[in-house]
Amino acid sequence: MNYATLNNLKTWFANYVATFKTNDTDNDHNIILKEDHTHRVCQEIRYIGENLGLNGEDLVLAEITALFHDVGRFEQYIQYGTFADSGSVNHAEFGVDILKEKQVLKDLNEPEQDLIFRAISYHNRRDLPSVESERCLFFGKLLRDADKLDIWQVFTAYYNNDNKNGDGTIVHNLPDTPGISESIYEELIARKIANYADARNLNDFKLLQVGWIYDVYFEPTLHRIYERHYLESIKNTLPQSKQIDEIFSEAHSYFTYRLESIK
Numbered sequence: 001m002n003y004a005t006l007n008n009l010k011t012w013f014a015n016y017v018a019t020f021k022t023n024d025t026d027n028d029h030n031i032i033l034k035e036d037h038t039h040r041v042c043q044e045i046r047y048i049g050e051n052l053g054l055n056g057e058d059l060v061l062a063e064i065t066a067l068f069h070d071v072g073r074f075e076q077y078i079q080y081g082t083f084a085d086s087g088s089v090n091h092a093e094f095g096v097d098i099l100k101e102k103q104v105l106k107d108l109n110e111p112e113q114d115l116i117f118r119a120i121s122y123h124n125r126r127d128l129p130s131v132e133s134e135r136c137l138f139f140g141k142l143l144r145d146a147d148k149l150d151i152w153q154v155f156t157a158y159y160n161n162d163n164k165n166g167d168g169t170i171v172h173n174l175p176d177t178p179g180i181s182e183s184i185y186e187e188l189i190a191r192k193i194a195n196y197a198d199a200r201n202l203n204d205f206k207l208l209q210v211g212w213i214y215d216v217y218f219e220p221t222l223h224r225i226y227e228r229h230y231l232e233s234i235k236n237t238l239p240q241s242k243q244i245d246e247i248f249s250e251a252h253s254y255f256t257y258r259l260e261s262i263k
Contacts, residue, residue, distance in 0.1 A: 001108060006060050006067075012104060013038070013067055020074045030083075030169055034073040037150055041066045044224075045146035051220035061112065065119045065143045068104070071095040077169075084172040085124070086197060092124045119143050126193050127215075141217040148212050149224055155209060156233040177201040180243060187211065188247045191254060206234050207244070213251050219262045226259060 020031045045066040049059045072095030073083060080088035096117045099105060105113045115136050122128055122140045132140075158170055168174075177200075184204045187194040194211045198204065210231060216222060225231070235248050 001060055034070055038070055040150040041146045044149045048218055048220045062142050065116050069120050069123050092121050096121050145218050145221040152230040159237040174202050174205050185243050210251050213255050
């Protein structure tokens, strides 16, 4: 497995995504949204991997997981008109099924294919599995970190009106109503990852993403979160309330501890 293999897979991906573009403005906007996200996650995972000292083959393997982590999103959107897994399909598992059906990874050996499939299937889970090989968990963590870095980037731009999508697909069409869900509050105060199913409005959705800080694994990722001010950017778009202040206080305390622990 080398960069020639990676380039061939990138060509396949580009050709595959092109089949979902229809010249309809709304449709193509959402397809391109996920296509561009994929390319940026590839960049993020290379950044993390290089800073962790990965060798060439492992860097290629990491980037392949990033390249295909959201491959199920395109068919998901065409079939269901949404990116919300709760109202359609689990996009990670759907993507793995597509890769297997189309034999996209046929030129890789079985252990490589299996690791890629597993890392992709884990990337959108609330938690990584407790029973798994260290190597697979490592690549799963790389992918989760890289994915979060770009999702934060996309959503902070959206929340600050730099990249609004008028149909609300990007935020799963959640209403922009007052207040937050008590279940979201309780999970985040306990420094746990909140459940998507508990999100009732846009405030909940934003706070879910604040809680991702409790699911970050690598030092390069922490540095980028700090440099890009993701937490502050989200907080600035939320209403003032005691509960929200408590959530951010807890998140900042944890994040500061993580940063200081790597100095």
